[in-house]
Amino acid sequence: MKKMNDYIDSVFAPNDALLKEVTASIKENGMPSISVSPSSGKLLTMLVSISGALNVLEIGALGGYSGICLARGFGSNGKLTSLELEEKYAKLAENNLAKAGFGNQVTYLTGPARKSLEKLEENQRQFDFFFIDADKENYKHYLEHCIKLAEPGALIVSDNVLAGGSVVDDTSKKKRYTEDMRHFNELAANHPQLESLLIPIGDGLTVSRVKEK
Numbered sequence: 001m002k003k004m005n006d007y008i009d010s011v012f013a014p015n016d017a018l019l020k021e022v023t024a025s026i027k028e029n030g031m032p033s034i035s036v037s038p039s040s041g042k043l044l045t046m047l048v049s050i051s052g053a054l055n056v057l058e059i060g061a062l063g064g065y066s067g068i069c070l071a072r073g074f075g076s077n078g079k080l081t082s083l084e085l086e087e088k089y090a091k092l093a094e095n096n097l098a099k100a101g102f103g104n105q106v107t108y109l110t111g112p113a114r115k116s117l118e119k120l121e122e123n124q125r126q127f128d129f130f131f132i133d134a135d136k137e138n139y140k141h142y143l144e145h146c147i148k149l150a151e152p153g154a155l156i157v158s159d160n161v162l163a164g165g166s167v168v169d170d171t172s173k174k175k176r177y178t179e180d181m182r183h184f185n186e187l188a189a190n191h192p193q194l195e196s197l198l199i200p201i202g203d204g205l206t207v208s209r210v211k212e213k
Protein backbone atom coordinates (compact mmCIF):
# COMPACT_ATOMS: atom_id res chain seq x y z
CA MET A 1 0.00 0.00 0.00
CA LYS A 2 2.82 2.42 0.91
CA LYS A 3 4.70 1.90 -2.37
CA MET A 4 1.53 2.46 -4.39
CA ASN A 5 0.66 5.62 -2.43
CA ASP A 6 4.21 6.99 -2.76
CA TYR A 7 4.03 6.45 -6.53
CA ILE A 8 0.63 8.18 -6.84
CA ASP A 9 1.74 11.06 -4.59
CA SER A 10 4.95 11.62 -6.54
CA VAL A 11 3.33 11.55 -10.00
CA PHE A 12 -0.04 13.21 -9.34
CA ALA A 13 0.24 15.23 -6.13
CA PRO A 14 3.75 16.34 -5.15
CA ASN A 15 3.52 18.90 -2.32
CA ASP A 16 3.93 22.47 -3.56
CA ALA A 17 6.08 25.00 -1.65
CA LEU A 18 3.22 26.10 0.62
CA LEU A 19 2.16 22.57 1.60
CA LYS A 20 5.83 21.75 2.29
CA GLU A 21 5.99 24.80 4.58
CA VAL A 22 2.79 23.71 6.35
CA THR A 23 4.16 20.20 6.86
CA ALA A 24 7.40 21.63 8.27
CA SER A 25 5.51 23.99 10.63
CA ILE A 26 3.62 21.02 12.09
CA LYS A 27 6.92 19.24 12.88
CA GLU A 28 8.57 22.39 14.23
CA ASN A 29 5.68 22.85 16.66
CA GLY A 30 6.13 19.31 18.00
CA MET A 31 2.77 18.19 16.58
CA PRO A 32 2.21 14.71 15.11
CA SER A 33 2.80 14.19 11.35
CA ILE A 34 -0.71 12.91 10.67
CA SER A 35 -2.02 15.26 8.00
CA VAL A 36 -3.82 13.65 5.05
CA SER A 37 -1.57 12.23 2.31
CA PRO A 38 -0.83 14.57 -0.62
CA SER A 39 -3.10 12.53 -2.93
CA SER A 40 -5.93 12.53 -0.38
CA GLY A 41 -5.51 16.30 -0.11
CA LYS A 42 -5.66 16.68 -3.88
CA LEU A 43 -8.78 14.53 -4.03
CA LEU A 44 -10.40 16.76 -1.38
CA THR A 45 -9.63 19.83 -3.52
CA MET A 46 -11.09 18.12 -6.59
CA LEU A 47 -14.24 16.88 -4.79
CA VAL A 48 -15.01 20.32 -3.33
CA SER A 49 -14.41 21.90 -6.73
CA ILE A 50 -16.41 19.33 -8.75
CA SER A 51 -19.35 19.41 -6.31
CA GLY A 52 -19.39 23.23 -6.26
CA ALA A 53 -19.49 23.19 -2.44
CA LEU A 54 -19.19 26.60 -0.78
CA ASN A 55 -19.90 25.78 2.87
CA VAL A 56 -17.44 23.23 4.17
CA LEU A 57 -17.21 21.70 7.66
CA GLU A 58 -13.99 19.97 8.75
CA ILE A 59 -13.68 17.85 11.90
CA GLY A 60 -9.99 17.67 12.94
CA ALA A 61 -7.77 20.57 11.79
CA LEU A 62 -4.26 19.75 13.09
CA GLY A 63 -2.01 22.35 11.32
CA GLY A 64 -4.32 23.23 8.45
CA TYR A 65 -3.00 20.97 5.66
CA SER A 66 -6.39 19.48 4.77
CA GLY A 67 -8.04 22.86 5.47
CA ILE A 68 -5.93 24.44 2.71
CA CYS A 69 -6.77 21.56 0.34
CA LEU A 70 -10.50 22.01 1.02
CA ALA A 71 -10.29 25.81 0.63
CA ARG A 72 -8.41 25.48 -2.66
CA GLY A 73 -11.47 23.63 -3.94
CA PHE A 74 -13.88 26.51 -3.28
CA GLY A 75 -11.49 29.38 -4.13
CA SER A 76 -12.50 32.92 -3.21
CA ASN A 77 -16.24 32.33 -2.66
CA GLY A 78 -16.46 29.56 -0.07
CA LYS A 79 -16.26 29.30 3.72
CA LEU A 80 -14.59 26.69 5.92
CA THR A 81 -15.68 25.96 9.49
CA SER A 82 -13.14 23.74 11.23
CA LEU A 83 -13.52 21.92 14.57
CA GLU A 84 -10.38 21.19 16.59
CA LEU A 85 -9.87 19.95 20.15
CA GLU A 86 -6.52 21.67 20.76
CA GLU A 87 -6.29 25.46 20.96
CA LYS A 88 -2.61 25.38 19.92
CA TYR A 89 -3.33 23.31 16.81
CA ALA A 90 -6.20 25.59 15.75
CA LYS A 91 -3.90 28.64 16.09
CA LEU A 92 -1.27 27.10 13.78
CA ALA A 93 -3.96 26.01 11.31
CA GLU A 94 -5.37 29.55 11.31
CA ASN A 95 -1.89 31.02 10.57
CA ASN A 96 -1.32 28.52 7.78
CA LEU A 97 -4.74 29.18 6.19
CA ALA A 98 -3.92 32.92 6.31
CA LYS A 99 -0.57 32.26 4.56
CA ALA A 100 -2.51 30.37 1.89
CA GLY A 101 -4.76 33.41 1.35
CA PHE A 102 -7.88 32.02 3.07
CA GLY A 103 -7.57 33.88 6.41
CA ASN A 104 -10.93 35.65 6.02
CA GLN A 105 -12.79 32.53 4.91
CA VAL A 106 -12.12 30.18 7.83
CA THR A 107 -13.55 29.91 11.37
CA TYR A 108 -12.08 27.60 14.01
CA LEU A 109 -14.25 26.24 16.82
CA THR A 110 -12.12 24.69 19.55
CA GLY A 111 -13.06 22.00 22.08
CA PRO A 112 -14.57 18.50 21.69
CA ALA A 113 -16.12 18.30 18.21
CA ARG A 114 -19.35 16.65 19.42
CA LYS A 115 -20.10 19.74 21.56
CA SER A 116 -19.38 22.08 18.62
CA LEU A 117 -21.57 19.94 16.35
CA GLU A 118 -24.48 20.15 18.82
CA LYS A 119 -24.10 23.96 18.85
CA LEU A 120 -24.07 24.10 15.04
CA GLU A 121 -27.30 22.03 15.05
CA GLU A 122 -28.92 24.33 17.63
CA ASN A 123 -28.05 27.25 15.35
CA GLN A 124 -29.59 25.38 12.39
CA ARG A 125 -26.41 25.65 10.34
CA GLN A 126 -26.20 23.81 7.00
CA PHE A 127 -23.15 22.64 5.05
CA ASP A 128 -22.66 21.13 1.61
CA PHE A 129 -19.35 19.33 2.22
CA PHE A 130 -17.89 17.60 5.29
CA PHE A 131 -14.47 16.19 6.05
CA ILE A 132 -14.19 13.86 9.06
CA ASP A 133 -10.61 13.36 10.29
CA ALA A 134 -10.51 13.40 14.10
CA ASP A 135 -10.75 10.76 16.89
CA LYS A 136 -11.74 7.50 15.23
CA GLU A 137 -14.00 6.16 17.99
CA ASN A 138 -16.37 9.08 17.41
CA TYR A 139 -16.64 8.72 13.61
CA LYS A 140 -20.05 7.03 13.88
CA HIS A 141 -21.38 9.98 15.91
CA TYR A 142 -19.76 12.51 13.57
CA LEU A 143 -21.44 10.84 10.60
CA GLU A 144 -24.91 11.21 12.18
CA HIS A 145 -24.21 14.85 13.10
CA CYS A 146 -23.02 15.58 9.56
CA ILE A 147 -26.21 14.05 8.08
CA LYS A 148 -28.29 16.34 10.33
CA LEU A 149 -26.28 19.39 9.23
CA ALA A 150 -26.24 18.45 5.53
CA GLU A 151 -27.97 20.08 2.64
CA PRO A 152 -29.49 17.45 0.31
CA GLY A 153 -26.78 16.12 -2.02
CA ALA A 154 -23.93 17.11 0.34
CA LEU A 155 -20.74 15.04 0.39
CA ILE A 156 -19.24 13.57 3.56
CA VAL A 157 -15.62 12.41 3.20
CA SER A 158 -13.95 10.44 6.02
CA ASP A 159 -10.23 9.68 6.32
CA ASN A 160 -8.24 6.69 7.67
CA VAL A 161 -11.01 4.22 6.90
CA LEU A 162 -8.46 1.52 5.89
CA ALA A 163 -6.64 1.85 9.25
CA GLY A 164 -3.27 1.22 7.60
CA GLY A 165 -4.72 -1.71 5.65
CA SER A 166 -5.73 -3.59 8.81
CA VAL A 167 -9.48 -3.48 8.01
CA VAL A 168 -8.85 -5.88 5.10
CA ASP A 169 -5.71 -7.76 6.10
CA ASP A 170 -5.66 -9.81 9.28
CA THR A 171 -1.88 -10.31 8.95
CA SER A 172 -1.15 -6.56 9.05
CA LYS A 173 -0.59 -4.91 12.42
CA LYS A 174 -3.94 -3.97 13.94
CA LYS A 175 -4.48 -0.35 14.90
CA ARG A 176 -6.25 0.79 18.05
CA TYR A 177 -9.12 1.82 15.79
CA THR A 178 -9.29 -1.09 13.31
CA GLU A 179 -12.67 -2.28 14.61
CA ASP A 180 -14.02 1.29 14.79
CA MET A 181 -13.19 1.73 11.10
CA ARG A 182 -14.75 -1.62 10.13
CA HIS A 183 -17.97 -0.62 11.90
CA PHE A 184 -17.84 2.87 10.44
CA ASN A 185 -17.48 1.58 6.87
CA GLU A 186 -20.41 -0.84 7.39
CA LEU A 187 -22.48 2.04 8.74
CA ALA A 188 -21.64 4.34 5.80
CA ALA A 189 -22.17 1.56 3.24
CA ASN A 190 -25.62 0.58 4.57
CA HIS A 191 -26.97 3.89 5.85
CA PRO A 192 -30.43 4.53 4.35
CA GLN A 193 -29.69 8.25 3.89
CA LEU A 194 -26.32 7.74 2.18
CA GLU A 195 -24.78 6.47 -1.02
CA SER A 196 -21.14 5.59 -0.20
CA LEU A 197 -17.93 4.20 -1.63
CA LEU A 198 -14.45 3.65 -0.18
CA ILE A 199 -11.63 5.05 -2.31
CA PRO A 200 -8.33 3.29 -1.45
CA ILE A 201 -6.06 6.30 -1.65
CA GLY A 202 -3.77 7.41 1.19
CA ASP A 203 -5.15 5.65 4.29
CA GLY A 204 -8.54 5.28 2.58
CA LEU A 205 -11.29 7.85 2.10
CA THR A 206 -14.95 6.89 2.39
CA VAL A 207 -16.99 9.24 0.24
CA SER A 208 -20.72 9.46 1.07
CA ARG A 209 -23.40 11.45 -0.69
CA VAL A 210 -26.44 12.49 1.37
CA LYS A 211 -29.52 11.43 -0.58
CA GLU A 212 -32.20 13.96 -1.46
CA LYS A 213 -35.05 13.67 1.10
Ligand SMILES: C[S@@+](CC[C@H](N)C(=O)[O-])C[C@H]1O[C@@H](n2cnc3c(N)ncnc32)[C@H](O)[C@@H]1O
Binds near residue numbers: 059085089
Ligand atom coordinates in the same frame (compact mmCIF):
# COMPACT_ATOMS: atom_id res chain seq x y z
C1 LIG B 1 -5.49 13.31 11.87
S1 LIG B 1 -5.44 14.84 12.68
C2 LIG B 1 -6.23 15.90 11.51
C3 LIG B 1 -5.37 16.15 10.31
C4 LIG B 1 -5.94 17.23 9.38
N1 LIG B 1 -7.29 16.90 8.97
C5 LIG B 1 -5.09 17.34 8.13
O1 LIG B 1 -5.12 16.42 7.32
O2 LIG B 1 -4.39 18.36 7.98
C6 LIG B 1 -6.72 14.67 13.87
C7 LIG B 1 -7.04 15.95 14.61
O3 LIG B 1 -8.25 15.74 15.34
C8 LIG B 1 -8.15 16.43 16.57
N2 LIG B 1 -9.09 15.81 17.51
C9 LIG B 1 -8.95 14.66 18.20
N3 LIG B 1 -10.02 14.42 18.97
C10 LIG B 1 -10.87 15.46 18.77
C11 LIG B 1 -12.14 15.80 19.29
N4 LIG B 1 -12.77 15.03 20.17
N5 LIG B 1 -12.71 16.94 18.87
C12 LIG B 1 -12.09 17.74 17.95
N6 LIG B 1 -10.88 17.46 17.43
C13 LIG B 1 -10.28 16.34 17.83
C14 LIG B 1 -6.68 16.26 16.97
O4 LIG B 1 -6.29 17.22 17.91
C15 LIG B 1 -5.98 16.36 15.64
O5 LIG B 1 -5.59 17.69 15.37
